Amino acid sequence: MLIILKKLTINNAPLLLALCMLGWAGNTIAGRLSSGEISPMVIVFLRWAIVATFLLLLKPSKIINSLPTLKRKIGWLFLMGGVGYTGFNSLFYVAAHQTTAINLGIIQGVMPAMILAGSVIFFREKINLIQIIGVIMTFLGVLILVSKANIKVLLLLSLNYGDLVMFLSCFLYAGFTLGLRNKPPIDPLVMMFFFSIAALFSAVGCLFVEYYYQLVKWPSDLSDYLIILYIAFIPSLFSQLLFIRGVELIGAGKAGLFINLMPIFSALLGIIILKEAIEIFHFASLAIVLFGIYLFMIIGKTS
Known part of the structure; x- marks a missing residue:
């Protein structure tokens, strides 16, 4: 029974991706609980240092045995980890200090469309009108959430430097998602180790900038360390593995659509x-995003 349940779960992309977004949403709450007591680049550095150390202790022989196989992919691994993990997180933190939470939410809501566009352009993935409507519906759900269903809030929006930085961060993670199509056939935990090593090396440079x-600001008490541990194991390790598996099962374009669940789960x-x-x-935005995903995944697929 447990084996059957495991097989049903590991092959259930919507469930895996929903759990992934729940974990990422928890990252937002963890950041708010830290309330500026830990500086952003310290968080980025520590999260990947913990993940890399944990995976090295967990899979030492598999990591060593995979080196000959991964020799030709080492550039891809470090590009994916540096860009998709440290690049996205660092730029997100910079943008968060330069623009409003509303602008951040709206721009992040465009990310699924970026991923889908990349899938169509680079991988010739076919979509139909109903699926396009589904993407628009998920974005509409995000708009309702970040504006608190107040059209005046959206009409008064203005763009600034932070919005461009946020757009770039989303572009980087969209590229990471599309790049997963070329992942080598190795243990996901081994691949995550190399991603985390790349992210860690990239984070050192960002940490030096923050130090300059x-x-x-390093963790100073037990609650700070607990927050760091949560960020390392849930959003950074568990959720990333779920996202990689989700992309493997249904492709980047479909998996990216679930990203618009994250701000709603955060709320x-x-x-x-x-x-x-x-x-x-809150309920309206959740219902609209879920309906958009349903249109794209179920109705659009049969049209």
Whole structure:
């Protein structure tokens, strides 16, 4: 029974991707709980240092045995880890200090469309009108959430430097998602080790920049260390593995669509953990995003 359940779970892309987005949403809550006590690049550095160390201890022989096979892919591995992990996270943190949360949410909501466009352009993936409507619906759900269903908020938006940085960060992660198509046939944990090593080396440079501007803040108490451990094991390791598996099962274009669940899960976790007020627009945005995914995955597929 457990074996059957495991097989059903490991091959259930929507479930895996929904759990992935829940883990990433928890990353947002963890960042808010730290309330600036740990500087952004320290978080990036520590999260990947912990992941790399854990995987090295977990799979030492497999990592060593995979080196001959991965020799030709080493550039791809380090590009994916550096760009998709450290690049995205670092630029996201920079953008967060330069623009509003509303702008961040809207731009991040465009990421599934970036991934889908890349799938069509580079991999000749075919989509139909209903699937395009599904993508638009998920973006509409994000708009309702970040604007709190207030059209005036959207009309008063203005673009700035931080928005361009956020757009670039989303572009990098979209590229990472598309790049997963070329992943070698190796143990996902081994691949994650090399991704995390690349992310760690990239993070060292970002950490030096933060140190130069005297902005470095290391964890100082137990709660800080617990937050770092959560960020390392859930969003950085567990969720990334789920996302990689989801892309493997249904492709980058379809998997990317689930990214628009993340801000909604963040809002729901904020209600549960941070005791934030619950509003009707929370349920409306969730329903619209889920309907958009349903259109794309089920109705669009049969059209």
